[in-house]
Amino acid sequence: MTSEALFSLALTIIFGALVSGTPLLFATLGEILAERSGVMNLGIEGMMLVGAMSGFATWFNTGNIWLGFLVGTLFGGLLSLLHAYITITLRADQVVSGLAVTFLGTGLSSILGAAYVGKKVPTPNTIIVPILNRISLQEVTVVLIGLVVAPLIWYYLNRTRPGLNLRSVGEYPSAADSLGINVYRIRYMYVIFGGLMAGLGGSAMSLVTDPGWVDGKTSGMGWIAVGLVIFASWDPLRGLWVAYFFGLLRRLPLDLQNPALPLISTANNPSIGRVMDMLPYLATIFILILGSREAMRKRLGAPAALGNPYIRGERGL
Amino acid sequence: MKIPGTSYQMRVETRLDNPGWMGAASAVLGIILALIVGGIVLRAAGATDPIGTYQEIFKEGYGTPADWQAGFHALLTNGDCPRGLLCFGPISDTLVKAAPILLTGLACLLAFRMKLWNIGADGQMFLGGLAATAVAVFIMPKDTDRSLMLILMAIAGSLAGLAYGLIPGFLKARLNINEIITTLMLNYVAYKLLEYFVVVGPWSIGDFESTGPFPKTATWPRLTEFAKSVPIFAGLTAHPGILLGIGVAIILAWIFYKSQWGYQIRVIGDNPRAAKYAGIDLPRNILLVMGLSGAIAGLAGMNEVAALRELNGRFQRGLGFTGVIVAWLARLNPLAAILVSILFGGLMVGTQLIQPQGISAMLQGVILFVVVGTELLFRYRIKLEKAEQIVINKAEAPHDK
Numbered sequence: 079m080t081s082e083a084l085f086s087l088a089l090t091i092i093f094g095a096l097v098s099g100t101p102l103l104f105a106t107l108g109e110i111l112a113e114r115s116g117v118m119n120l121g122i123e124g125m126m127l128v129g130a131m132s133g134f135a136t137w138f139n140t141g142n143i144w145l146g147f148l149v150g151t152l153f154g155g156l157l158s159l160l161h162a163y164i165t166i167t168l169r170a171d172q173v174v175s176g177l178a179v180t181f182l183g184t185g186l187s188s189i190l191g192a193a194y195v196g197k198k199v200p201t202p203n204t205i206i207v208p209i210l211n212r213i214s215l216q217e218v219t220v221v222l223i224g225l226v227v228a229p230l231i232w233y234y235l236n237r238t239r240p241g242l243n244l245r246s247v248g249e250y251p252s253a254a255d256s257l258g259i260n261v262y263r264i265r266y267m268y269v270i271f272g273g274l275m276a277g278l279g280g281s282a283m284s285l286v287t288d289p290g291w292v293d294g295k296t297s298g299m300g301w302i303a304v305g306l307v308i309f310a311s312w313d314p315l316r317g318l319w320v321a322y323f324f325g326l327l328r329r330l331p332l333d334l335q336n337p338a339l340p341l342i343s344t345a346n347n348p349s350i351g352r353v354m355d356m357l358p359y360l361a362t363i364f365i366l367i368l369g370s371r372e373a374m375r376k377r378l379g380a381p382a383a384l385g386n387p388y389i390r391g392e393r394g395l
Numbered sequence: 396m397k398i399p400g401t402s403y404q405m406r407v408e409t410r411l412d413n414p415g416w417m418g419a420a421s422a423v424l425g426i427i428l429a430l431i432v433g434g435i436v437l438r439a440a441g442a443t444d445p446i447g448t449y450q451e452i453f454k455e456g457y458g459t460p461a462d463w464q465a466g467f468h469a470l471l472t473n474g475d476c477p478r479g480l481l482c483f484g485p486i487s488d489t490l491v492k493a494a495p496i497l498l499t500g501l502a503c504l505l506a507f508r509m510k511l512w513n514i515g516a517d518g519q520m521f522l523g524g525l526a527a528t529a530v531a532v533f534i535m536p537k538d539t540d541r542s543l544m545l546i547l548m549a550i551a552g553s554l555a556g557l558a559y560g561l562i563p564g565f566l567k568a569r570l571n572i573n574e575i576i577t578t579l580m581l582n583y584v585a586y587k588l589l590e591y592f593v594v595v596g597p598w599s600i601g602d603f604e605s606t607g608p609f610p611k612t613a614t615w616p617r618l619t620e621f622a623k624s625v626p627i628f629a630g631l632t633a634h635p636g637i638l639l640g641i642g643v644a645i646i647l648a649w650i651f652y653k654s655q656w657g658y659q660i661r662v663i664g665d666n667p668r669a670a671k672y673a674g675i676d677l678p679r680n681i682l683l684v685m686g687l688s689g690a691i692a693g694l695a696g697m698n699e700v701a702a703l704r705e706l707n708g709r710f711q712r713g714l715g716f717t718g719v720i721v722a723w724l725a726r727l728n729p730l731a732a733i734l735v736s737i738l739f740g741g742l743m744v745g746t747q748l749i750q751p752q753g754i755s756a757m758l759q760g761v762i763l764f765v766v767v768g769t770e771l772l773f774r775y776r777i778k779l780e781k782a783e784q785i786v787i788n789k790a791e792a793p794h795d796k
Contacts, residue, residue, distance in 0.1 A: 120575065124760075164768050173512055173575065174767045177719060182760030188753025189440050293753070298583045305576040352591040359580040359587075363566070366577065370570040 091326070091333045097217050097287050099325020100224040101126070101279040101296075105303035106310065106317045107231050108275025112158075114235065114312055115268040116248040116383040120176025121161050123300025124183020125273050126280030129154035131187035133281030134291040135194050143199075143216060146285050147278065154277015155270050157183055162269040166262055169387035184294065194291045216286045224318075232314040244268060248381035251388040261388050276300065298359065299328075305362040309369040312381065320365070327358045422724050422735070425765035432761045433754065455748065456741030458485035469627045480630045485744065487618065487633040491702060493740030494636030495520070498695035499718025500725065500732045501643050502556075506688040508651065508727050509664045511681060515563060515578025516692040517715025518585035519556040523696025525589060526555030528598070528706040531613030532606050541612040545701060548613060549639075552697030553690040559585070560689015561682065568678035574685070586712060594708040604708030615701045636698040640736070643691055647729035660684060692718070713756070717743075720759045724766055 105122050112119050119125075133150025137143050157179055164175045235241040244264060246254040251261045283299070284291050302324060310316035331354035434445035442448055458466075458481065466482030469475060476482035499516040506513035527548040535544055563577040592598040593606060600607040615634035622629035651657040663670040663680060671677060692715060699714075700706050721739060725731035739759070746755040 160764070164764065168768055170767045174723060174763065177514070178760055178763035178767055180760075181716065181720070181756060181763055185753040185755070185757025185760050186436065189436060189757055192440070192753070298579070301576065301579045305573075305580065308573060308576070349591060349596060352587050352596075355590075356584050356587045359583040362580045363572075363577050366572045367566065367570060370572050 087333070091329065093213060093217075093221075094329040094333055095322055095326035096221045096224075097213075097325065098329045099322040100220050101282040101287055102299055102303055102306065102324055103224045103228065103318060103321035104279035104282060105276045105300060106306045106321050107228060107314055108272035108279075109303055109307045110310065110312050110314055110317055111231065111235070111244065111268045111275075112272030113307055113384055114248045114381050115244050115265045116251060116381055116386065116388070117162070117165055117265050117269050118172045118176065118385050119158060119161050119179070119269060119272055120173060120304060121157065121179020121183065121300075122272075122276045122303050123296060123298065124180035124187075125154040125157045125276035126183075126283070126296045126300045126303075127187040127294070128157055128183045129277030129280030130284035130295045131191040131194070131280075131291055133277075134197075134199075134284040134289075135191065137199055137285055138194055138197055141199070143285055147281050150281025150284070151274050151277040154280060155274040158270050158273020158276070161273070162266050165387065166265050166269070169389060172385050172387075180300070187295075188293050191291050191293070195293065197291065199289065214286075220282050220286050224321075228314050228318040235314060245381070248383055251383050255388075255390060261390070265388070276303075279303075302358060302362050305366060308380075309362075309365045311369070311372075324358055324361070327361055330354055330357065421766055421769040422726075424769060425724065425762045426738075428765045429758045429761035433758045436757060437754065452742065452745030454485070454745075456485055456489055456743075456745030458483070466627065470625075473626065475626050475629075482627065483631055485741075487631040488744045489737060489740040490633045490637045491740075492743045493736040494634075494640050494702070495695040495699050495714045496717045496721055496739055496743075497637065497640035497732060497736035498643060498698060499692050499715045500721030500736055501640070501647055501718075501729055502688045502692035502695070503715075503718045504722035504725065504727050504729060504732060505647060505660075505691065506684055507664075507722055509660045509680065509684050510667070511564075511567070511684055511688075512575045513560065513563070513578050513685060513688050514575055514719060515560070515581050515715065516688070516695070516718045517712060518578070518582035519559045519689040519692035520696040520699070520715050521582075521585035521589050521710065522555040522559040523552035523693025524700045524706060524710060525592065525696070526693070527552040527697035527700050528606055528609075531609050531700070532598075532706075535613075537610040537612065539612055541616070544610075544612045545615070548697050548701060549694060553693040556693015556696065557686045557690040560685045560687075560692070564682045564685025564689075567685070568681040582715070589706075589710060590708065593706055593710075598706070606706045609700070609704050613701065614704045615698075634702055636702055639694065639698060641733055643694070644729040644733050651729065656683075717759060720763050723763060 105126055109119060109122055129150035131150075132153040133146040136149040137146035140146075160182075161175050161179050164170045164178075165172045233241075235244065243254065243259050246257075247259060247261050247264045254264075255261050279299075280296060284295055288295075306317060306320045306324065310320050331351050334350075334354070430449060434449070437445045437448060462478055462481045462485075463483075465478050466476055469477065469482060499520060502516045502519065503513060530548050530551040531544065535547060539547075559581065562581060563572075563574045566572040566577055567574045590596070594604045595602060598606050615636060618628040618631035618633045649657075651661065659670070659675050659680060662673065663675060663677065667677065695714065695718075699710070703710075717739060721732055721735045725735045742758065743755055746758075
């Protein structure tokens with residue numbers, strides 16, 4: 079194997095990691111904001127699936143990929159509205175409601191997407207770069223959006239007045255309320271924002287990173303995002319790195335099919351591929367273990383009011 | 396809050412009691428609402444006659460009254476069923492489907508009762524299926540006594556489930572790691588593990604994604620095997636799996652409502668802080684409950700392979716998730732879970748032949764939503780009462796004159 083080929087392979091893997099980590103990044107960023115406002119949404123997987131399915135269907139029917147993004151994002155947000163209503167207004171259990179969102183999203187996307195399974199849309203424009211010849215304009219755009227959005231969200235959360243309001247609602251809602259901040263409205267806003275981001279992440283998957291629709295397209299990415307939020311200690315910038323790392327783990331089995339790597343090539347030995355496929359999930363558990371140690375040491379923690387419904391005028395946080 | 400146009404006002408107050416009928420009411424409401432929403436979605440997906448679709452689901456899942464009547468008549472006279480398989484076929488299939496979701500439902504319910512969110516019944520079930528297969532195909536000789544073989548498979552299945560449940564249990568008890576994420580991640584690991592063994596791996600026969608058929612001794616006896624003495628059983632697939640589930644449900648009910656340990660579990664679930672002050676060992680109970688919960692889910696896996704009579708790449712995913720809904724719909728009552736699982740079994744059988752495929756998952760999601768949404772009604776009472784009118788007493792009112 080020549081050094082040039084190795085260089086090209088390394089670049090492909092790195093860029094591949096950025097591309098396949100980006101949908102995860104969107105979902106993670108959305109969930110970070112929702113959880114910072116005090117509402118846990120375990121429905122990311124369902125919202126991503128609905129986003130992926132509706133986005134792809136739109137693209138397939140209209141031929142406009144950006145319209146696909148818009149529709150997928152909106153449908154993700156629509157589903158999160160349900161979660162917001164049930165957990166914020168009806169004050170029901172956030173865990174169970176989130177699970178219900180996932181069930182509903184899985185079922186809905188499966189029913190409505192049945193007609194689109196295996197359908198293809200003409201391949202997107204490719205940029206001809208000598209080394210990275212497999213990369214499309216859409217991929218570059220999506221990665222750039224992710225790279226820009228994560229620091230922006232960090233800035234918004236940590237350096238602006240609305241960000242401060244958001245954090246206060248997640249830490250001590252009754253104190254925030256006493257300062258005239260509308261707790262319910264803020265929670266609604268960020269749960270819906272989380273849904274929009276999950277929808278965006280899902281549509282990024284079905285439109286760009288892995289174009290097409292099959293049942294259960296996201297294969298647990300939504301759940302991984304929930305885990306990443308914890309590992310990122312609810313910090314958008316940490317979320318960025320973690321998401322890319324997971325993108326790498328997810329891409330690796332694909333990239334290693336390269337027959338140029340005879341020893342570990344998954345093309346020769348499918349069993350290695352199965353083990354590789356387990357990596358993102360095992361790594362999620364592993365980083366949670368690491369994260370728990372760090373959280374104990376640095377006393378990093380979840381937003382204090384995470385998971386608790388806010389009832390105006392009642393005792394408690 | 397005053398209701399406009401009337402002299403009544405609505406008041407929301409915290410409920411101190413918890414009437415049992417409300418659980419049933421919210422479950423029924425959930426199902427009805429789910430059917431309505433499901434009908435709308437079916438309509439949107441292109442089905443022309445949603446009500447007809449539901450009738451079909453019901454018929455496929457439970458059979459018609461006429462068929463039941465004919466079946467019982469044949470059973471009493473020990474004759475053949477005039478309508479062939481139609482008599483008890485649907486309910487028999489439904490019981491077969493109900494068995495694994497009853498077991499996974501019980502697994503979830505046990506953990507949920509302690510507010511441990513074991514969403515990993517699916518993975519624990521897969522491990523149980525793998526272990527039971529190992530016993531049936533690779534460890535025990537083919538001519539082992541049937542009941543011994545089935546018992547060994549059940550032990551292997553539950554032990555594997557137990558071990559797989561202890562991993563998140565340990566992480567939760569020791570490092571306080573969110574069990575929702577770990578159990579979920581382990582689901583996907585279990586799926587891949589099964590693929591590794593069976594989807595053309597060390598356990599598959601040639602290029603088939605299967606272990607090949609189990610020896611007969613490693614399979615559940617089915618009703619149809621007794622057709623010689625009871626002719627109406629011919630063709631019926633029902634097997635003792637549902638009895639296994641009912642047995643576990645009764646044991647769990649005893650644990651919950653009669654034993655001291657069950658009381659501890661309920662105290663931890665309702666108020667962990669009080670439990671701590673009462674000297675209940677939290678980490679130990681987390682390990683016990685997660686282990687037992689995994690073991691029950693593992694039994695579901697053993698039940699599935701003994702019923703399918705082989706382990707193949709199409710081993711069904713998602714039964715553990717249905718268990719979550721069964722548990723919640725049963726309001727964490729083990730005996731109610733029996734009814735709920737038979738209801739869901741029928742739904743799954745009925746929707747099997749119907750396209751599109753996801754209808755069962757969607758209906759389950761909507762049911763769960765309504766059940767969790769009506770939770771509010773359990774905790775708060777909405778009272779209608781005569782509005783207290785602010786009337787100024789005429790006697791005290793200042794006179795204009």
